Amino acid sequence: MFFFADLNLLDWSSENLVAIGLKSATYIWNGESNIVIQSLHVDSPSTYVSSVSWINGGTCLAIGTNNGEVQLWDIETQKRLRNMLGHMSVVGALSWNQHILSSGCRLGHIHHHDVRVAQHQMGTLRHQQGICSLKWSPSEKHLASGSSDGHLNIWPYDPGSIKLNTPLQSILHPTAVKAMNWCPWLSETLAVGGGMRDGQIRIWDTSSGKNTNSINTNSQICSILWLPETRELATSHGTPRNQVTVWQYPTLQKLTDIYDHKGRVLYLALSPDQKRIFSAAANETAVIWKYWRE
Structure with a gap:
C-alpha cells in the first residue's frame, strides 16, 4: 500500500521526533540520532493510519484512523492513552490548539476534543464535503479548514460551541484544498x-x-x-x-x-x-x- 494523497501522514514535533503513518502503524523517527526508535500499531491490520499530529510542546501524539477513531499515544511510555470516538468515516486531518484537538473526516465534519476530560467532544463544524486539511493559526485565534470541494473556511476560536458555526471567511478554490x-x-x-x-x-x-x-x-x-x-x-x-x-x-x-x-x-x-x-x-x-x- 502506498501513501494516500488526501491524508496527512507526517509531522515533526518540537521535541525533534518525526511521526509517519504507514498502513496500520505509525513509525517514530528520532531527528537527532536519525533512526526509527519505535512503532505504534493501531488495532487490526484492516485499520490504517489516516493522519498524525503532535501536541505543541510535548510527546503526546494524536493518530486518526480509517474507522473514525482518534487515538492519543504517550511516546515516552509507548502506551495508548485513550480512544476518542465520534466520526463515522476516515479521519484525514488533525490540528492541536493547546489541549484542544480538532479532527476532520471525509463526511465533512470537524470535531473539537478537550483531551483532558472524559466527555471530550466540545463542538462540531461542518463542510459539505470531506476535510482535506486542518490548521490552527500560530496566534491560536483561528482554524483554517480545507475541503475536497475547494472550500477554504476560516473559523473563530470557539471550540465549546454546540452549534454548526458560520465561518468568518469562506473562499472557493478550483480544486481540493489539501x-x-x-x-x-x-x-x-x-x-x-x-x-x-x-x-x-x-x-x-x-x-x-x-x-x-x-x-x-x-x-x-x-x-x-x-x-x-x-x-x-x-x-x-x-x-x-x-x-x-x-x-x-x-x-x-x-x-x-x-x-x-x-x-x-x-x-x-x-x-x-x-x-x-x-x-x-x-x-x-x-x-x-x-x-x-x-
Missing part, C-alpha cells in the same frame, strides 16, 4: 497550493479574504511549508516532475528545485531548528535534507 499552511510570522496570512487542474500558489489575507499574491507552478501542489529561518516558502509537487520547490516571499520568485523523489512528494515537515525538511513521496520513500540560505 496543501494549506499559516505563515508563522504573519498571523493572518495563509498559503494554499492548488491541485492537478490548478497548480496555483495563492497567498490569502484571511482578515479581508483578499488574494495578496499568486503564481502558477504548472504542477500539482501536494504540500506547502513556510521556512521562518529564511522567510521563504517550500512546495512539494506531483506530475510532471515530482520536485520540491523553494520560493522567495512575498514575491513568489522561484529560488530552487530539488529532485530527490521518483513519485509525488505528498508531505513536507520542518525540523524544530528550522534547518531540515523531511519529505515523503507516494512510493513510500522519504528524504531528509538540509536547507538554509546565508
Whole structure:
C-alpha cells in the first residue's frame, strides 16, 4: 500500500521526533540520532493510519484512523492513552490548539476534543464535503479548514460551541484544498497550493479574504511549508516532475528545485531548528535534507 494523497501522514514535533503513518502503524523517527526508535500499531491490520499530529510542546501524539477513531499515544511510555470516538468515516486531518484537538473526516465534519476530560467532544463544524486539511493559526485565534470541494473556511476560536458555526471567511478554490499552511510570522496570512487542474500558489489575507499574491507552478501542489529561518516558502509537487520547490516571499520568485523523489512528494515537515525538511513521496520513500540560505 502506498501513501494516500488526501491524508496527512507526517509531522515533526518540537521535541525533534518525526511521526509517519504507514498502513496500520505509525513509525517514530528520532531527528537527532536519525533512526526509527519505535512503532505504534493501531488495532487490526484492516485499520490504517489516516493522519498524525503532535501536541505543541510535548510527546503526546494524536493518530486518526480509517474507522473514525482518534487515538492519543504517550511516546515516552509507548502506551495508548485513550480512544476518542465520534466520526463515522476516515479521519484525514488533525490540528492541536493547546489541549484542544480538532479532527476532520471525509463526511465533512470537524470535531473539537478537550483531551483532558472524559466527555471530550466540545463542538462540531461542518463542510459539505470531506476535510482535506486542518490548521490552527500560530496566534491560536483561528482554524483554517480545507475541503475536497475547494472550500477554504476560516473559523473563530470557539471550540465549546454546540452549534454548526458560520465561518468568518469562506473562499472557493478550483480544486481540493489539501496543501494549506499559516505563515508563522504573519498571523493572518495563509498559503494554499492548488491541485492537478490548478497548480496555483495563492497567498490569502484571511482578515479581508483578499488574494495578496499568486503564481502558477504548472504542477500539482501536494504540500506547502513556510521556512521562518529564511522567510521563504517550500512546495512539494506531483506530475510532471515530482520536485520540491523553494520560493522567495512575498514575491513568489522561484529560488530552487530539488529532485530527490521518483513519485509525488505528498508531505513536507520542518525540523524544530528550522534547518531540515523531511519529505515523503507516494512510493513510500522519504528524504531528509538540509536547507538554509546565508
